[in-house]
Amino acid sequence: MIAQVDVVHVAEAGENRGRVVLRLGSAAPDRFAVAAALVIARAYQAELESVFIEDQQLIDLCSHPEAAEISLNGRERRRLSPVTLMRQLSYAARQAERRVAEMAQRAEITYRARTMRDEPTHALNRVCAEAGPWNVVVFGDPVRARDRPAVQRLLDEMVGATGLLLVGTAVRRIQGPVTLLVEDVDRLPLMLRVAERIALESNAPIIAALAASAEDLTATLAEQVSGGRTDIQLVSLAKSRGHSGALFEALRRQRPGFLIGQAGGILLPADQGWQDFARALECPLFVIR
């Protein structure tokens, strides 16, 4: 659980010592996910390190004599041998790394690539532990509703990472206001500092979307957020709270370039499906742990 993990934020700890870890898997990386990772890296003057994970379960699967693969277009069923799989994984890794390297070069970000064979969550934990605790983990491919258990597990168990950056299948921009979804005051300072960093890098305004659990808390949140500042636009989403579809539509109307939310909050509820997030969110989501 979140409370059990010792989390120290990049924003708190020196700020220039962080690292962005890009998780690459079998599917090709999404360009918005990589671009978002680069924005975070530039914002924190951090390095980008990709980890291509050769899923141990896939390796185990190939050991079965009957192991087979259904092609992406569903038209072909082929035998999946360990040799075939290793060749495919190697090729996929090189291709993904080349693509990330090109984008990193254009963004003038130091980039390193590595490949690990492990169970995905365990592999990320190992990577983050090596240079933690100021890592930001970015999922290289869009998250779907069915990925909820894996992402949730990562959020719960991951050590040495301060946040998780996700994109959904509807992602289409990283340019636009940096929008904070503020639910309580506990992590507000951290989220604000992250938002300021990204906004500075993106040359974008900051919008604080207030979604207090109770109507009377909204004014308090507003006061906490602005603190006399005029550069943060306040928007109330209190009415949308509890209605996932309405919440994401309200957020979409803000046309955010980045959305910053808290783990375990209303954006990625631990006890509900993530269909709305996956299908409706048009920008990356930075989940602060």
Add this chain to the structure above:
Amino acid sequence: MFFKRGSKTEPDLPAQAKQPLTSGGQALASVTVRPAGKADPGTVQTESVDPIRLPPPALTFDELRRVVDPATLKFATTAELEPITGLIGQDRALAALEFGMDMRAHDYNIFVLGPPASGKRTAIKAQLAVHAKTERAPDDWVYVYNFDEPNRPKALRLPPGRARPFAKGMIAALDELRAVVPSILEGDDYQSRRRAIEARFQSGQEEALEALDTRAKAQGIAVLRTPQGFAFAPMLDGTVIKPESFAGLPPDMQIEKRRQMEALERELAEVLSQVPKADKVRRGQLQALNEDVAKRAIVGALDDLVAAFAGLPQVVTYIEAASADLVHNLAIFTTSEEESNAPIKVSVETARDPRYRRYLVNVMVAAGDGGTPTAGTGAVTGAPVVEEINPVYANLIGRIEHVAQNGNLVTDFLLMKPGALHRANGGALLIDARKVLLSPYAYEALKRALKSREIRMEQPSEIAGALTTVQSLDPEPIPLDVKVIMIGEREIYYTLAQNDPDFLGLFKVQADFDDAIVRNDDTDTAYARIIASIVREHKLKALDASGVARVIEEGARMADDREKLSISIGRISDLVREANYWATKAKRTVTTREDVARAVRAEIQRSDRMRDRAQETIDRGVVLVDLAGEKVGQINGLAVLQLGNFSFGRPSRITARVRMGAGRITDIEREAKLAGPLHTKGMMILWGFLAGRYAQDVPLALAASLVFEQSYGGVDGDSASSTELYALLSALSEVPIKQGFAVTGSVNQWGEVQAIGGVNEKIEGFFDVCRAKGLTGEQGVLVPRSNVQHLMLREDVVDAVAVGKFSVHGVSSIDHGIELLTGVAAGARGADGQYPTGSINARVEARLRGFAERARVYAISSNAGETS
């Protein structure tokens, strides 16, 4: 060494050659024959050889150079003269030019023949410009993208001056769409409709996969993503079972798991196979949405353009096609990936943004390009006159450029660049024939364009039929209506006429410019105005009348003809500019005769190193040339050496030896393969003369050898044939030739001396040699009488002649020449058919008859010896 032969070869016998027995108007009965004004050498015969003809007297100094009297020019300096911009004395060529320009037919192109640097190009351009003003301005042409056949760009014709507004209009429309379309696409209406479509697609697929995933997990089976698909694996406690563990399961369970996985695989295959179909539907729906939302904006942006070009159906059709294509490509108006990720956001100009290239307009030719005159009001008038100074293929026909992209060379219709034919279309194109012919593919491409009456842009590699992997285009051809004016030397014209069957069919008009114009008071004045033009053009000092007179004289020298003036404007311009230099050096305010003369001398001095070396070899006795005394069978011939622009004359000793023989002259040059065909021809003519004159009734039992002494290079031309004949006659007659003379001239079978080229250089060359050794007054040159009109000798030669230190003789026949050279009468056959006793001809005939008789005796004795 070679002998240069002039082109004027017609016999031009002077009148006195046909009049017997006159010398200075006094009839003579006999005999002591010597050149007028010369001392008796003491070796001539004094027998009565009545009647004979006397050789003509030496030429007077005023026959050697036609001098212009500055007073006749009637101006003080060229500043008073109105410059001439056109050509003088070229009426025939200019009339041909006018005819060619007026003939509208495509095959009446013009070939301008004439010497280089004669100013004809400038004059032609001026004349064409005047003609072009009366013609209508040609249409504009543009290339646009062909939406049906992308590799075949469309050519559109527009009225003059409309191409650039059309191109700008398309850019303006695109600019408008760049502003409008993104806002439409970001609008709530569009976004909600788009999301609904996406959601329908995604939800269908996702839900099916979600359901499959849930069902698989319920059955203890994991769905795993592989790089190229999906795979199912049996699970135990949430992780994939290893093979050895799976083998440990009860067989029934293993079979059941396999069955379940097979069923799931089939189900997954079915779900995935629906994706492309669903995606196609999605794309179709998105396209329909785009059309619905953006069509109005696109049509609106292009409306003004359609209205502006409503009268041009081709243009309107293109705009409509572009409009339809834009509707299908709305994505180009959204932010590109590169723009999204660029550290610094820069808005790229529409004309430079690769996303909009296919909607841009490539203006190939528009009014105002290519020399089309545009009036001050902006109205377009007149036809273009284009001169292409580098007529290589690409510059004539146009070129399709390529750019490197990911290691490949790619192109599109915007990389098509117009050639001179595009720019001159509807007008005239001036090109240099030599340059066209030297440029690969250019001449053939030009002819192809003229014949087909269209400009078809192809890459040279395609023309050559070479296999190429470079991407190329096949643009629509543009109709061609152009008058090509090709400028070249006569040799090129005649070579093409003889060897290229297409040439005369396409270039039906020849405008033949003379090298020189006839010299008279009018042309002298016109020449002075040309000099004034040069002075004005180059901002030089004015020339006074004496300076102009000297330039005119040099013009006659350049023409190699005292009765003509060279129109080599380039050379005259050089001379005037160099004279200006010397005038400046001398701190004069005007350029005078002295400055012009110095410029001439300096120009020669800069070029005459080889002449000096040749002179030196003679001075030091390395090359043997006798300049005094008399010798049998030896004579001084004259050669002209041409080195670049500079030519000079040089004497060369020619010797002849004779003996009884089988009737053969051994031309040692020919035997040594040093003689050219013209020289060989001269030798044969010489043989014909001997046989015809002296051996009518006896065999020509002569063996003679002739040689150019100390000649180690090739010899050609027949200008030494008379000289060789004199040497032969001397050898046969055993009468010595005066070595103070040098001779030039060709001869025909009748013994008439014919004109040659380079007469001035030859005389001057011999004069220089004589002067170096010391002028004796006995030295001179025999030249063909018909060359006298070409004499424009250097002033120092003329001066020497004027004081009797040197002489030049115009000779019309071999008889005249031999008399001058030997001082012995040549002799004419009398009523008895015999030559006067003691005459050269009598001696030669007697010698040849002697050879014949001895040959006959020899033949008899030989035969007798053989039979005994």
